[in-house]
Amino acid sequence: MVDHTKTLIHDAKQLLVQLYDDYDCLGNWTHVDNVVHHRWLKWLGFKFINKVELTPGNHFYEFARLKGTT
Secondary structure (H helix, E strand, O other), X not given: OHXXXXXXXXXXXXXXXXXXXXXXXXXXXXXOOOHHXXXXXXXXXXXXXXXXXXXXXXXXXXEEEEOOOO
8 A cells, every 4th residue: 555555545535436326325344543544544534423432442433424424
């Protein structure tokens, strides 16, 4: 990803459009300390839903974006 950061940023929104051809909702978890990832997800239109402890002492934010939202 480091070698292709500009390409990834440029193409990410178009990739989401293509993924929504097959899915109505996209989501996952991101570690609470991964601030750069959070900023990128917000830029893509994802919303943070929940803070969860997936393993003892490891907290994550659950995030999602519905088809047709920004």
